[in-house]
Amino acid sequence: MEIITEDIKNEILQRIGEKRYNHTLRVMKTAVELARNFGIDEEKAQIAGYLHDCAKIKNKEELLKEAEIYNLNLTEDMKRAPQIIHGYLGAKIANKRYHIDDIEILSAIESHTTGKDNMSDLDKIIFLADYIEPMRNFDGVEEARKLSKINLDEAMLFSLNNTIEFLCSKDEYIALDTIKARNYILEILK
Ligand SMILES: [Fe+2]
Ligand SMILES: [Fe+2]
Structure with missing residues (x-):
């Protein structure tokens, strides 16, 4: 991964902290x-x-400042669910600051929190890896891990359903991209 220099590593570590790193x-x-x-x-x-x-x-203020610096257009969904901003902003930073111009990589970074319509296999892999990494611990994670070994779409459907059910149970806003992702996977599996 020569693209990622020591300087970039240190910068990311500074920006997101050791735990998140x-x-x-x-x-x-x-x-x-x-x-x-x-x-x-x-x-x-x-x-x-x-x-x-x-x-x-x-x-949050710093996040919004960065969003402005990188010309990220804040959608209604991002305003209502600010925790989703970092995916879209991450793709901008990867592109403009770290010179990643592979659209598949950028798409996977962008959609890792919400999912999106027409997800590629790489999009699914990053979404799922984020969902099931070894330290994750929530109801359903074992099932998501199991399915991720067998079938990406089955794992995605389970994970999206689980996420949507969780958000519903907390009366929280659901990003449209998450609904689109779920409907798209549902269509594939038919
Ligand atoms: Fe994330
Ligand atoms: Fe993550």
Whole structure:
């Protein structure tokens, strides 16, 4: 992964903190395993996994400041669910600051939190790696891990359903991209 220099590593570590940085390393490793298992480009999975949370800035004001610097257009969904901003912003930072111009990698970073319509296999792998990395611990994670070994679409449907059910149970807003992702996977599995 020569693209990622020591300077970039230190910068990301500074931006997102050690805890989140260690999570990105676990996501990267999980993403590479999934890619290997399903015959998908392992280097792309590695880079996307490594960078997926590069914009996960805890402080909301700072996050919004960065969004403005990188010309990220804040959609209604992003305003209503600010926790989804870091995916879209992460793709901008990966592209403009870290010179990643592979649209598949950028798409996977962008859609890792919400999912989206027409997800590629790489998009699914990064979404799932983020969902099931070894330190994740929530109701359903074991089932998501099991399905991720067998079928990406089945694993996606389970994970999206689980996420949507969780958000419903908390009366929380659901991003439209998440609904679109779920409907898209449902269509594939028919
Ligand atoms: Fe994230
Ligand atoms: Fe993450």
